[in-house]
């Protein structure tokens with residue numbers, strides 16, 4: 385049986401659903417200057433907000449004006465917690481102001497009060513790809529040491545203001561995604577930087593990573609000094625890498641590939657750099673700006689728990705490394721198709737047992753409580769004429785993942801704080817910037833081109849999840 389206090393709920397990020405970007409005191413974040421994309425066309429990162437471009441985040445699903453109705457629906461499903469982020473640019477519109485913005489602070493007071501009214505615990509990410517655009521453009525994002533102080537100040541303001549309303553915090557969402565420094569998207573949204581514009585993108589990424597890790601560690605210390613009973617976690621994208629075969633070279637390759645997944649988490653949990661990254665810096669002659677004070681901050685700012693997203697696993701093959709034709713799409717070296725798993729319409733491998741595996745290797749490595757703060761199924765949903773939506777694929781996906789999650793707890797002894805379904809209400813997809821890729825258990829009438837009434841209606845998964853929560857995961 386899962387613990388009675390197990391935190392069932394849903395998860396979102398401010399920039400993907402709130403809206404309220406224009407005609408409010410909010411400043412633009414890095415996410416707010418990204419245009420809509422589609423299945424095949426990547427989102428564009430613009431230089432500023434340009435007339436004529438469509439920015440889906442600016443309206444999102446307009447939670448800003450509908451939060452009471454939406455929270456009432458979450459309560460109806462029986463949520464014990466709700467994970468969202470505080471948009472940094474509602475609190476500091478530019479990022480470098482002296483004083484915070486009262487209108488923004490008040491908005492989250494209202495949201496948290498509404499959640500607490502239904503005994504829903506807020507679980508808060510401080511930065512979910514939401515750095516102020518001004519800091520990215522005029523300071524160079526996390527390439528600039530000064531940005532550490534701006535982030536820590538923002539964190540401190542939030543910790544103080546919501547001291548008695550929020551207990552569970554996370555510093556940066558999927559901080560480890562920027563390991564994928566070749567993709568403009570992740571560098572931009574995680575660090576406010578286009579790594580590819582630097583002579584050595586990998587080196588730039590590690591420097592940013594260091595400043596962000598220091599910012600995270602300092603925020604943990606500040607939070608603990610404000611309220612020692614805060615639980616402050618990190619948040620990593622957990623994508624386990626399997627060896628394609630029992631060929632020892634595949635095994636070694638998977639260990640090396642996992643180093644990239646672990647790097648941020650190792651520092652945030654252990655308080656120092658792992659041997660494999662120090663060796664890499666030495667081998668490549670990377671001289672990072674790391675002060676003695678930084679090292680002491682990293683040590684003092686270890687996280688209490690690990691938040692993770694889990695959507696898929698990947699498979700690496702040493703043969704594909706040497707022959708790109710054998711890789712999954714002929715371009716991404718190493719990763720290859722896993723013949724044992726199916727994929728979603730967006731090519732994400734559906735692997736419920738991988739979740740059990742991931743929870744095990746994480747718990748063995750750190751022995752810290754884990755919190756699955758994202759897991760979900762992105763799909764094209766059809767709303768019927770009578771307003772119903774039969775999303776049985778989503779139910780199946782969630783059911784199989786929850787089953788494996790329970791095995792990790794009940795059979796393997798993993799300490800797990802909770803589980804929140806990603807995008808519990810339809811929202812803007814992060815990677816593609818479209819509405820078509822839906823995750824919600826609540827349908828929102830909004831389309832890729834921005835049309836739609838924004839009306840909410842329940843999907844079949846809404847009723848299924850309600851029963852899962854009611855039975856504490858016994859009725860699946």
Ligand code: BGP
Pocket residue numbers: 397400557558621693758762806812813814815816821
């Ligand atoms: C994670 C992000 C979320 C979210 C999710 C699904 O990486 O933390 O913000 O969007 O992935 O991704 P997508 O919306 O691209 O399907």
